Amino acid sequence: MIKYLNTLFLIATSFAAGAQQSSRASQIKQIYDEVLLRGQCYQTLDYLCNSIGGRLSGSPQAEQAVNYMFATIKNYGFDTVFLQPVMVPHWVRGAKEKAAIVQGKQRIEVPICALGGSVATPKNGIEAEVIEVKSIAELKTLGTEKLSGKIVFFNRPMDPTFFHTGTAYGGAGDQRGIGPAEAARYGAIGVVVRSLTLAYDDNPHTGMTRYNDSLPKIPACAISTKGAETLSNLIKNNGTGKVRMYFKQQCETLPDVLSYNVVAEIRGSERPDEIIIAGGHLDSWDNGQGAHDDGAGCVQSIEALRLIKVLGLKPKRTLRAVLFMNEENGVKGGNEYARVAALDKSTKHIAAIESDAGGFTPRAFGVEDSMAMVHFKSWEELFKPYGIEQIRKGWGGTDISPLRPQGTVLIGYVPDSQRYFDYHHTEIDTFDKINKRELELGAAAISALMWLMSEEGVH
Ligand SMILES: [Zn+2]
Incomplete structure (x- = not known):
């Protein structure tokens, strides 16, 4: 008898659960x-x-x-x-940013945008030799001797092999987030970051950068992925020290x-x-x-x-x-x-x-x-x-x-x-x-x- 009641109970509860599931399904529909x-x-x-x-x-x-x-x-x-x-x-971003890769007499204009929170460049912009790096750790290896007075170019792409692009974004994000603050630690005067995207085009991607209050605040911008490739190839073909970059931005914090x-x-x-x-x-x-x-x-x-x-x-x-x-x-x-x-x-x-x-x-x-x-x-x-x-x-x-x-x-x-x-x-x-x-x-x-x-x- 008890067994019979148990069975009935089980049938009743599973019926109730089934009914609940089907009413949930119809509500969701x-x-x-x-x-x-x-x-x-x-x-x-x-x-x-x-x-x-x-x-x-x-x-x-x-x-x-x-x-x-x-x-x-x-x-x-x-x-x-x-x-x-x-x-x-x-x-506020201020007037549209300007940038050019400078090599001898040649000037190649490239699309950039200031990173959120960045300071402005001086009124006439900055121009300096570009040092390309792939990571924050590399800055330490180069040290003040190689980076002082230079523009640091962070060029580690998002890893395309991650299925979820958010994971790739997270993996490259430190360059934009703390790259400028860390480059300032070694005397750099400006930072250019490869845009955080897997697309290959002329659109620069902005986003927040966070300064370190105990270090100088240097101007920082993002360069489009096409611009980043152009810059990187010129450095590769001409050797470090031969390629300069100019950029100008007028952003400010109110x-x-x-x-x-x-x-x-x-x-x-x-x-x-x-x-x-x-x-x-x-x-x-x-x-x-x-x-x-x-x-x-x-x-x-x-x-x-x-x-x-x-x-x-x-x-x-x-x-x-x-x-x-x-x-x-x-x-x-x-x-x-x-x-x-x-x-x-x-x-x-x-x-x-x-x-x-x-x-x-x-x-x-x-x-x-x-x-x-x-x-x-x-x-x-x-x-x-x-x-x-x-x-x-x-x-x-x-x-x-x-x-x-x-x-x-x-x-x-x-x-x-x-x-x-x-x-x-x-x-x-x-x-x-x-x-x-x-x-x-x-x-x-x-x-x-x-x-x-x-x-x-x-x-
Ligand atoms: Zn969002």
């Missing part, structure tokens, strides 16, 4: 259908890119973007929409500016104190439109929340979309969001998803926490019909990282990575590079994951 039929994220991104444009922290465009997104989200009928104040750095994170919320019906967020960063570099980086992540996060709202799904836990300010050159918005979250002891941020890898075809979610990852793995089947093949270990994102000490489960939304670094931090990161369906499918994937976490928790 509703989310995808809604975005593909009546999605709004593409239009919002159009405005953000084509009517506002690049949105570097502290700029008038960043302020317009905050106002526009706030007004747009207000119309969606969320429970709460608010601005969270934060002071941000204000770096006083900090008051700006905002933009936050929208649907309050949870059963566990409102447990908060799940999805976010991207509203600021972008100034040279393009910040379409893939990271207008896409912003409109997807808002859309993820809006889909749940319009479908009348009532989340058990509180869901938020957060548009962070100042990811590119300071992460002030991400830090402020986490600081304020930690102060509120009545709530806990249980999970955060970041979309900051472009608006390309959805492929996976990367989860930092192993236990949560195992739990989420049980949802993989629900995502497979939509091309998301994998929920795996992975990094969350820059803006949500400050939440890590609070025990928040951090999740990175992972789209296809093959084209992201073609556009990243350049003039060509523009709206025409966005595919409407790919963008929408990403919004639906984020929305579905938020919904599953809201209903079933993170562990």
Whole structure:
């Protein structure tokens, strides 16, 4: 008899689990259908890119973007929409940069752009002999004797053999991040960094460099990959010491500016104190439109929340979309969001998803926490019909990282990575590079994951 009851119980629970799985599948189908039929994220991104444009922290465009997104989200009928104040750095590029490779009487103009945070050159620019290196370690070998008074040219390409281009980017990033500070240690007067991209073209890629306060601040720029090859070949053919470079840039850092994170919320019906967020960063570099980086992540996060709202799904836990300010050159918005979250002891941020890898075809979610990852793995089947093949270990994102000490489960939304670094931090990161369906499918994937976490928790 007991055995019989046990069997009945097992049948009943597996039937219930099966029924739950099929209702989850139909809810997720509703989310995808809604975005593909009546999605709004593409239009919002159009405005953000084509009517506002690049949105570097502290700029008038960043302020317009905050106002526009706030007004747009207000119309969606969320429970709460608010601005969270934060002071941000204000770096400006100034007049368009100029550069030339100088060899005897020959001058070959090459495309460059100042690195974010860089100081200007003197008014008439700088010109000096170029020393090519492939790594920070090489600077030490050359020492002050070889580097003093020179322009250091960092020319280690991103490694094309990594399937995930983000890994290749990470592997080359130290040249831009700390290269200028380290070159200054040995008396260099300027730095040129090969653009962080696998594309071979004339677009220089900007991005933040970080000086060391105890060392001189020297001007630093990125050169296009074609320009880098030209420079490197000339050095190879003519010998070190024979090739000089000239560049001029007029960037400067102005006083900090008051700006905002933009936050929208649907309050949870059963566990409102447990908060799940999805976010991207509203600021972008100034040279393009910040379409893939990271207008896409912003409109997807808002859309993820809006889909749940319009479908009348009532989340058990509180869901938020957060548009962070100042990811590119300071992460002030991400830090402020986490600081304020930690102060509120009545709530806990249980999970955060970041979309900051472009608006390309959805492929996976990367989860930092192993236990949560195992739990989420049980949802993989629900995502497979939509091309998301994998929920795996992975990094969350820059803006949500400050939440890590609070025990928040951090999740990175992972789209296809093959084209992201073609556009990243350049003039060509523009709206025409966005595919409407790919963008929408990403919004639906984020929305579905938020919904599953809201209903079933993170562990
Ligand atoms: Zn970004």
